[in-house]
Amino acid sequence: xxxxxxxxxxxxxxxxxxxxxxxxxxxxxxxxxxxxxxxxxxxxxxxxxxxxxxxxxxxxxxxxxxxxxxxxxxxxxxxxxxxxxxxxxxxxxxxxxxxxxxxxxxxxxxxxxxxxxxxxxxxxxxxxxxxxxxxxxxxxxxxxxxxxxxxxxxxxxxxxxxxxxxxxxxxxxxxxxxxxxxxxxxxxxxxxxxxxxxxxxx
Numbered sequence: 166x167x168x169x170x171x172x173x174x175x176x177x178x179x180x181x182x183x184x185x186x187x188x189x190x191x192x193x194x195x196x197x198x199x200x201x202x203x204x205x206x207x208x209x210x211x212x213x214x215x216x217x218x219x220x221x222x223x224x225x226x227x228x229x230x231x232x233x234x235x236x237x238x239x240x241x242x243x244x245x246x247x248x249x250x251x252x253x254x255x256x257x258x259x260x261x262x263x264x265x266x267x268x269x270x271x272x273x274x275x276x277x278x279x280x281x282x283x284x285x286x287x288x289x290x291x292x293x294x295x296x297x298x299x300x301x302x303x304x305x306x307x308x309x310x311x312x313x314x315x316x317x318x319x320x321x322x323x324x325x326x327x328x329x330x331x332x333x334x335x336x337x338x339x340x341x342x343x344x345x346x347x348x349x350x351x352x353x354x355x356x357x358x359x360x361x362x363x364x365x366x367x
Contacts, residue, residue, distance in 0.1 A: 184218055184252060184254050184310070184311055185216055185252075188250065188252055188309065188310055188313070191309055192205065192214075192250075193209070194355070195354060197209060198354070199339075199342055199346075199354075200342070201306050201339050201342070203329055204321075204325040204329070208247045208248055208321075211247075213244075213245065213246055213247035213248065214246075214248055215234075215237075215238075215248070215249040216250050216252065217230070217234055217249055217250065217251045218252045219253050219255075220255060221253050221255065222255045222256050223256065224256070224266055226256065227256045227257065228273055230251065230253070231251060231273055232277060234249050234316060235274070235277055235279055235283060235316060237249075238316055239282070243318060243320070243321065247318060248316060248318065249315075249316040250313050250314075250315055250316075251313065251316060252312070252313045253311070253312050253314070254311040254312065259291075260289050260291040263287070263289050263312055267287055270314060281319060283316055283317060283318060283319060284316075284317045284322065285315065285316060286314075286317060287307065287314070288307055288308070288314075288315055289307070289308065289309065289312050290308055290309060290310060290311060290312070291308070292304050292305075292307040292309075302344055302346075302347060302351065303339070303340045303343055303344070305343055305351055306339040306343060
C-alpha cells in the first residue's frame, strides 16, 4: 500500500476505485516490474507516493488541481511524500490535447515559483514519442492506464541520478526492454492478472 490516497470529488466511487486499482497495478507490473524507472520501487515500498484522482474535465479545472497538488507537495516533508501521481481520467483524454496542455502545466510551475523545485513528467494511455507510430512498442514506457501528471521533486531526481550513474541511459534501456518483450510480452503482463487491463493491451 502506498501513501494515503486523495480522492478528489468524483461522483462514481466505484469508478474512482477502479482508476486507483488500475494505476497501482500498472505501477507495480510495468514501471517497477519491468524496471522502466529504477527510482520507483524505493518510494513505492516506503509509501511515499500520493495518488490524487480528480474529476476535473476542463483545462482550467485541471490547472487548479495541479496547483493544489504542487502546493501540497511543497508543504509536505519529502520523507513523508516524495512524489505525486495526479490522475485525471476525465480531462485531456485526447493525447494531442494533453500534449499541448503540458505547456500550460509547465507555465504553472513558473507562475507558482516552483521552477527548479518540481518537474512534471507526462503519462497517457495514448502516449506517442515524436517521430514514432502509435503502435511502436517504445511508446508503452509512458503509457499509463489514464492521463496522469507525475509531479517530481528536483532534489529527489538529483539524488536518484547520483545513486544511479547510468541514469542517462534509462530511456535507451527501456526501449531495449520493450522491444525485447514486444507486444506479446506487454499483453502477457495484463493477461496474467486477475484484473485484466484491456485498455493497456493493443
